[in-house]
Amino acid sequence: MSDINSGAGAGRLTLQDDLTIYNAVESKRQLLDAVRAAKTLELDLSQIQEMDSAGFQLLVLAKREAQRLGRSLRIVAHSPAVLEVIEFYNMVAYFGDPVVIPAAARQ
Amino acid sequence: MDEILGVFAIEAREQLEALETGLMQIEQGDRDPEVINAVFRAAHTIKGASGVVEITPIEKFTHVLENVLDRLRNGEIEADGEMITALLKGCDHIGALLAQVEDGQTEPDADLQAAGEAIAGTLRAYTGGTQAAKSGKSGLPDEQAGEVERQAGKDTAMNDCWHISIRFGKDVLRNGMDPLAFLRYLLSLGEIAHITTIADAMPDAEDMDPESCYLGFEINFRSHATKEKIEAVFDFCRDECDLHILPPHSRIGDYMALIETLPEELMRLGEILVKSGALTQEELDEGLVKQQTAAKAAAATESPAPQLGDILVEQKMVQPEIVEAAAVKQKQVGEKKAAEARLIRVQADKLDHLIDLVGELVIAGASANLLAQKSKQGTLVEATSVLSRLVENIRDSALQLRMVQIGETFNRFHRVVRDTSKEMGKELELTIRGAETELDKTVVEKIGDPLMHLVRNAMDHGIEAAAVRAARGKSATGHVGLNAFHDSGSIVIEVTDDGGGLPKEKIRNKAIEKGIISASQPLTDMEIANLIFEPGFSTAEKVTNISGRGVGMDVVRSNIRALRGTVEVHSEEGVGSRFVIRLPLTLAIIDGFLVGVDKSAYVIPLEMVVECMELQETAVDRNYLNLRGEVLPFVRLRELFEVPGDKPRRENVVVVKSGGQKAGIVVDVLHGEFQTVIKPLGALFRHLRGIAGSTILGSGDVALILDVQALAQLAASSEERTLALGGARIP
Incomplete structure (x- = not known):
């Protein structure tokens, strides 16, 4: 499940499910719709418990699509699972978002 | 001797020769890294091969030699005359060890062993006293000696980063595998110094299949592991992904130099890279298959076929500069390559047997020819003449094999x-x-x-x-x-x-x-x-x-x-x-010119025959004639061999030339060309002058082959002597 709040060209998408191969088709649709709907999309990934390479690919795709359309995509919150993958793949700079780790997740 | 040992001995001898030649070039002041590399490679090949066939003495000894060469190659020591002498002695020793292997003895006898120890001792003087790591290697190697080159970088491996280039296949995710898992497993072998994720393969958003994998990675990997081990990490997805593992960037120069110095053998570009260590065989095979498929595709669209090199670069198998060096090399060896591609090894005695058979065939053919002519059947004569022409061709080709x-x-x-x-x-x-x-x-x-x-x-x-x-x-x-x-x-x-x-x-x-x-x-x-x-x-x-x-x-x-x-x-x-x-040129079969004196037949090697003519009766009973103003001494075979019977009304002269000397041989009849299978004369006739051998005619008769050179000399000297005795000295 996810919430999409769009308005005034700015939107926010909070992904609730895991970002894995099992729901990749659904996630792709969600992400792309959100990117296309809003001029500026804020992506909240703090609820993601698990992300694999398929999920990671979708993030890259969304980022690229946003750039192609001249939109902006910002990941405003990472869950530790997401962060771990992005860091492992050395793609933090690619997304260019400030990485904030919730204090609770730190333990 | 074991067949495999036989092959080993032959190849090792070839390498040994290359080694020796190279060493002498170095001694003559040739500091070309190519030469040093070639020498090193020769030694390394001998060592590797002896390891494979388990001739430990050679392997151990060559290892010592190789260590010296390795240091020479790395510029740690300078070649001087003394060192080259020691290395050459080492070559001789390997030769001696090989000789024993050829005799079926895999362990050297005590004398040879002692000699080997002495030489190894001299050689070690050139390797010793460096870093601690080196000294471990300068002694006789342990069981893993065969792997030394692969691990050559081990001593300095901490500074070395492997370069792993991988493109995962589309179905990897669908098959339940995650690139993450492989890369995490990779961490068990070493440390990822740097990783670049490449997702360029991902199509536009619409076409992108979220369940396909589009990821690729360029990884700088710090590890002690061997290439094979790193490769093994990706075993599960090996078939589905493009994996290329390159040794560290810093050594590209080495590889380039190495490629340039590869011995001139038939080597496709890919093989050059395999040899230089930039590629493994697996990658090469893949590259070749790709080239073929690409060529087929190109043929379909009529665009020029892509070169293997391009594909390898495109696939990030090798750095462009390596390919360039290999391509230059490939061009250089190109011509020779074509010749060597068709090279096969044949045992000499098989070849001898073939020549023997061809010899018999020639005789049998001559006999058939004779019978056909006697039968006066036109078609049969025609058939046998075709046959004899073919036999002649076979003879020439068979002899060519021995050249x-x-x-x-x-x-x-x-x-x-x-x-x-x-x-x-x-x-x-x-x-x-x-x-x-x-x-x-x-x-x-x-x-x-x-x-x-x-x-x-x-x-x-x-x-x-x-x-x-x-x-x-x-x-x-x-x-x-x-x-x-x-x-x-x-x-x-x-x-x-x-x-x-x-x-x-x-x-x-x-x-x-x-x-x-x-x-x-x-x-x-x-x-x-x-x-x-x-x-x-x-x-x-x-x-x-x-x-x-x-x-x-x-x-x-x-x-x-x-x-x-x-x-x-x-x-x-x-x-x-x-x-x-x-x-x-050859010892077995020649083209002959058949002549006759009375009932005996003689063969003169055709290549030496210049012309034939009728002998004009001269006033003087001297053994020379006027050949268009030239003095031509001659011998009368009838007199020389004391052939009985009367002279025919007309005699013929065969003018022969040997070693710049012309002479005439006077005979009764000229029979014409004849394929001559040379049969040696028995030991009894060894000292016979003027006769080189014998042959068998189609009729089964024996004909003697004339030793033209001896006859020509005889003709010249006897004439000189006559003149000298007559008081007229030749100036």
């Missing part, structure tokens, strides 16, 4: 000259020309010893001491030359030197003293010089261990005669000598 270049034999003398030069303190240089001249393998094998005698003689007696040379206004370096070329059905091998030449007076005196000639005998300069081939003749004032035992030259001559060849010397005092060896 080898003499260059290999010549090249051995570089070493001989070098060693002698060191031993005698003379500066010597060997020049080789005509190395590509071909001759029968049997001849090549048997000519080695006589040549060795001649070359040693040239170095020992021919070339003067440096002081004498300087006094005579010659350069300090003595020149010895080996030259080979074809000349009217024979091969001529010359051994030349620019030394003192033969002292004619001394030879003459010595010959008189030994009773070889009488004091009053008139001799030309040429004849005097050739006295040195007489048995028991040696003019060396002091006997060295190089030559001068007085058994040299006559042995040389008899060896060459055994090959149906001749040897003579041209010499000018103070300027130099030239030994000319003339050998028949």
